[in-house]
Amino acid sequence: MPCFRKKTSVLMPSIWMSLLCILMVGCKSTGSYKPSYTEAVDSHQQVNSQCPSGNRRSYAVSERNSKAIGASFEAYARGSIDEAINKLLALGEVERQYDKAYINRMLGHFYAEKGDFIKGVAYLEKVVDANVLGGQDHAATQTLLANLYLVNGDYLGAIRQYKAQMQFSCHQSETAYSGIAFAYLSLADLDKMYSNTITAFRYSSRPDKDEYISRFEVLKKQSDNEALENLFFTIYPKYKGIQEKSQKKIAKSDADEKPVPPMLLVRIEPFYPLTAARDEIEGCVEVSFSVNISGKPINIQVIESKPEGVFDFEAVRAVAKWHYRPQYKSGVPVQADGLTEKLCFKLSISKKHVPESS
Known part of the structure; x- marks a missing residue:
């Protein structure tokens, strides 16, 4: 049964769709396909046989799994992503490592297309960790995973994955370096954003790249960081979209997610004032305070x-010595x-905390 490749959504690489069609016995193209920022746009590059990617071949999946993959893709082609996902999940535990990685790659794409980037990342991480797919497929998965890291706000993860992809494919690309530059911009490291943007330009085929390099160098000398950022987004508007999507995701997460409260790790008991111990006075003090991001109590105030x-x-002196997660x-x-604690001073339990008189 032939499959018909239609214009699909931005998260389905054309090379991957071609492989799916081969599994389903032939493919007839009915439209052109334009890759988006979420794809490995360099996946059609010439593979160097001396590179890890050049020594990696693709295999056919088993007959049982290929039928499920074909049915899943048919559901996807009808626009039913949930059905496509369920057909793959119904396979249960897949023993063959190559088949498992292939199926996880499909699931990663499908969940990403649904907008569930957390699950998309989880499945694609399994694929990258397995490291068994063919050279182009593995490199394309690395790039997609790096892009999803950007959307999720995991900028350090994105940087690592872009670099790993270039090392695996032995191919330096504008796509990877511009992604790294955006990650550093998001981390407020404008020096590394600048250097990686310049590198991205040098691997670019755009005719105006020398002009942009000159403009970047001038703005860098002027220390005009705002203009540098604006120029970056002018050249790479796709990252502005990722930034906005990431900010919305973080804002929603902040609104929905309850914070995990601080946990007391070290508690220092207060000393009993010598005069109070001598006069056998007991009492309690209630204090309010904040815990900063280092776990240190600050702004300690006596309430009562x-x-x-x-x-x-x-x-107050005792609470200042406490340490929290x-x-x-x-x-x-x-x-x-707005944290509060009540410290009580009882002679029966505080004798060891009474300082000796001189």
Whole structure:
């Protein structure tokens, strides 16, 4: 049964669709396909046999799995991504490593197309870790994974993956270096953004690249960081879209996700004031404070103390020595405000904390 390749969504590389069609016994093209930023646009490059990618061959998947893959692709071609995913998940545990990687790659694409970038990344990471697909397929998966890292805001992961892709394919590309530049821009490292953008230009085939290099160099000398950023997005508007998508995702996550509160790791008991111990005075002090991103209590204030003023100093001094695991939100440490603690001074349990008189 022939399959018909139609104009598909931006996350389905044409080379991958061709492989799917081969599995389904022939393919008739009914339209051109334009890759987007989420694809490995350099996947059609000449493979160097001396590179890891050049020594990696592709294999046919098993007959049982190829039928499920074909049915999944047919569902996808009808626009039913959920059905396409379910047909692959119904295979259960796939023993053959190559087949498993091939199927995980499909699932990664499908989930990414649905907008579930977290699951998309999870499946594509399995593919990259398995490291068994053919050279072009593996390199294309690395590039897509790097792009999804950008969308998810994992900029260090994106940088690592772009570099790994270039090392695997032995091919330096504008696509990879511009992605690395955008990642560094997002990390507010404008020096590395600048150097990687210049490198991206040098691997570019665009006729105006020398003009852009000159403009970048002038702005860098002028330390005009805002103009540098604007020029970058003028040249690579696709990354502006990724930035906006990532910011919306982070904002939604921040709005939906409850923070993980700070956890006390080190508690130092307060010393018992010598005069209070001598006069056998007991009491309590309630304090409020914040915990900064390093886990240190700050802004310590006495809310209430009984008797007033007797134990305040030692209570505040003790809390200042405590150490917390900081509060986390969306995987990032954030300051926690409005914490309160009540410290009570009892002679029966505090004798060892009474300083000796001289």
